[in-house]
Amino acid sequence: MSKKVIVIDDSQTVRQQVGLALSQAGFEVVEAVDGKEGLTTIQKTKDAAMAICDVNMPRMNGLEMLEALAQTGSKLPVLMLTTEGQPQLIERAKKSGAKGWIVKPFKAELLVAAVKKLTA
Amino acid sequence: MVGAFERPTACEPWGTVMSELNELLGQTLESAAHGLFEHLGVDAFIGEATENLKHDIACSVGFASPTLRGSLTLTADQAFVTACRPPEVRGAEATAADISDWMGELGNQLLGRFKNRLISYGVVVELGTPAVLYGFQIQRHSGRMPIACQRLVRSQHGTLSVHIDAHASPDFQMQEVQSEDQAMPEGELALF
Secondary structure: OOOEEEEEOOOHHHHHHHHHHHHHOOOEEEEEOOHHHHHHHHHHOOOEEEEEEOOOOOOOOHHHHHHHHHHOOOOOOEEEEEOOOOHHHHHHHHHOOOOEEEEOOOOHHHHHHHHHHHHO | OOOOEOOOOOOOOHHHHHHHHHHHHHHHHHHHHHHHHHHOOOOOEEEEOOOOOOEEEEEEEEEEOOOEEEEEEEEEOHHHHHHOOOHHHHOOOOOHHHHHHHHHHHHHHHHHHHHHHHHOOOOOOEEOOOEEEEEEEEOOOOOOOOEEEEEEEEEOOEEEEEEEEEEEOOOOOEOOOOHHHOOOOOOOEEEO
């Protein structure tokens, strides 16, 4: 059975790009369009193996989502995938329990390798 | 690094200071655009914008810090935007929604690179989320912001204009920072 990965990004193109890379590597992908929907999707998808999350999104950003998720006691690994490379933001994500950070744009093989490692 | 901008001395004419800052931010913008289009595999020529072209799609994203605030505006031919979509999705036919979405993401990724380069100078801005507009004969006219730099990206599929309009406070400075305070480079992965 394939492992389920939740992809949270407000860009449909990025969700498609990540989804294609992961489905070709044998993962199942569930999408959410912002942090608020991402939080709900994570709570509903009990069998998710991990989540990939953007930072700058409307309604609720990725760091706010990560902090809200940590308060629920969730242990789901979250990989941040964002245009941001600011050290303070990376540190904030790390403190909130993120397991990794990729600065966009990304190479599909790098993303897949990270997802395999975090879902092993 | 493309230079540095230090607080002006009392005897320096403000026009000269703003011209230096415009030049430095323009070079920073050009470097960000080069990096992005090279990654996307777009064979593009990037240079100073000498013409005010008419385009059919536009995107704007705001940014702010205590000493620098403004916006990035892109105007482009839809054919250009379609042709530079990520290689993974480029084969599929692009709908208006796909083009609009990618235009917003281009603005986001370009401003992200611009921000990451500014961090090298100790300037940290926060980014907004992109707004995209469709239209006919869209032209960007310079506003009331004292900082205005622009570049033009040309490819075989058309053109894209990139503009930064900003306002800097009198204590704004751009100086190189220590390596540990630099932004994480684009395309890199860190696992914790």
